[in-house]
Amino acid sequence: MAELTLQNVSKSFDNQLILNDINLSVGNEEFVSVLGPSGSGKSTLFNLIGGLYQPDQGEITLDGDTITGTRGSISYMPQSPSLFPWRTIVDNVMLGSEIVGEPDREAAMNMLKKAGLSGYENAYPHQLSGGMKQRAAFVRSLLSPQPLICLDEPFSALDEFTRLEMQKWLLDLWSEHKRSVLFVTHNIEEALFLSDRVIVLSERPATVQKEFEVPFDRPREETLLLSEEMLSWKREIYQVLKRGDGSGASRG
Incomplete structure (x- = not known):
C-alpha cells in the first residue's frame, strides 16, 4: 500500500x-x-x-x-539519472536496496533485462546513451523498497x-x-x-x-x-x- x-x-x-x-x-x-x-x-x-x-x-x-x-x-528519480560513474549499472540499480540491507543481484539482473539493458549490466554510466541511463535510474527506483x-x-x-x-x-x-x-x-x-x-x-x-x-x-x-x-x-x-x-x- x-x-x-x-x-x-x-x-x-x-x-x-x-x-x-x-x-x-x-x-x-x-x-x-x-x-x-x-x-x-x-x-x-x-x-x-x-x-x-x-x-x-x-x-x-x-x-x-x-x-x-x-x-x-x-523513492526519488530526479531530472538527471544521477548514476555513480564509478559503479557498474547493476551496482547502481541496487543502490537503494543496498542502503536498507536488502540487495538482490538476481532481481536487479532480471529487471535490467526487462528494461532492455541486457549486456550492459557491467558497463559504466559513461558507456550508455541518455535514454539507457534513464532506464537504469527508473529500475533503481523500482528496486528500492x-x-x-x-x-x-x-x-x-x-x-x-x-x-x-x-x-x-x-x-x-x-x-x-x-x-x-x-x-x-x-x-x-x-x-x-x-x-x-x-x-x-x-x-x-x-x-x-x-x-x-x-x-x-x-x-x-x-x-x-x-x-x-x-x-x-x-x-x-x-x-x-x-x-x-x-x-x-x-x-x-
Missing part, C-alpha cells in the same frame, strides 16, 4: 511564498502527474515529500503515517522520439510492477498519456488550480496521441494553465 496525502502544505524561501496551501493525494498504485508553469514550485513539492525541506505549515502523510520532514520514505516513486521531469532532456519510447517503456514496466507514482512534468501530452489523474498548479505562489480525471483506457496506445480526444483534453488543460486562475470548468 502507498497512499500519499498533502494537507494545507505551504513553503516559503527568503520570505517569498512558493507553495500556498497545497492539498493533493496519490492513491495506492495510482499514477498522478503534476503540471505547472516553470518556477511554480514543482521540484520544491518533491523536496518536501522527500523530507529534504520542512513545510512552513501543513502535514504530509503516507499510508496514514506522518512523514513531514522525514527522509527515506519515498519504498512504495511511492516520485519522478521529477525524468524525460525532459531527451529528444521527442526517445522521449516517446521512454514513456511507452515506463508504462509497460509500471503496469507490470504497480507502484504509486507522482510524476512532475511541464508537458501536457506527457501527463495525459501516462496518468490516471493530472493536477494543475498555478503560477507562484503555487496553489492547486484543478484536477483532471484522465478517461483513457489502459494500456495506452501510441495512436492515442494523435486522436481528437487527446487534442481536446490538451486544449482544455492548456487553457487552465494559461489563465492561471482556475476559473474554467473541470472535466472528469
Whole structure:
C-alpha cells in the first residue's frame, strides 16, 4: 500500500511564498502527474515529500503515517539519472536496496533485462546513451523498497522520439510492477498519456488550480496521441494553465 496525502502544505524561501496551501493525494498504485508553469514550485513539492525541506505549515502523510520532514520514505528519480560513474549499472540499480540491507543481484539482473539493458549490466554510466541511463535510474527506483516513486521531469532532456519510447517503456514496466507514482512534468501530452489523474498548479505562489480525471483506457496506445480526444483534453488543460486562475470548468 502507498497512499500519499498533502494537507494545507505551504513553503516559503527568503520570505517569498512558493507553495500556498497545497492539498493533493496519490492513491495506492495510482499514477498522478503534476503540471505547472516553470518556477511554480514543482521540484520544491518533491523536496518536501522527500523530507529534504520542512513545510512552513501543513502535514504530509503516507499510508496514514506522518512523514513531514522525514527522509527515506519515498523513492526519488530526479531530472538527471544521477548514476555513480564509478559503479557498474547493476551496482547502481541496487543502490537503494543496498542502503536498507536488502540487495538482490538476481532481481536487479532480471529487471535490467526487462528494461532492455541486457549486456550492459557491467558497463559504466559513461558507456550508455541518455535514454539507457534513464532506464537504469527508473529500475533503481523500482528496486528500492519504498512504495511511492516520485519522478521529477525524468524525460525532459531527451529528444521527442526517445522521449516517446521512454514513456511507452515506463508504462509497460509500471503496469507490470504497480507502484504509486507522482510524476512532475511541464508537458501536457506527457501527463495525459501516462496518468490516471493530472493536477494543475498555478503560477507562484503555487496553489492547486484543478484536477483532471484522465478517461483513457489502459494500456495506452501510441495512436492515442494523435486522436481528437487527446487534442481536446490538451486544449482544455492548456487553457487552465494559461489563465492561471482556475476559473474554467473541470472535466472528469
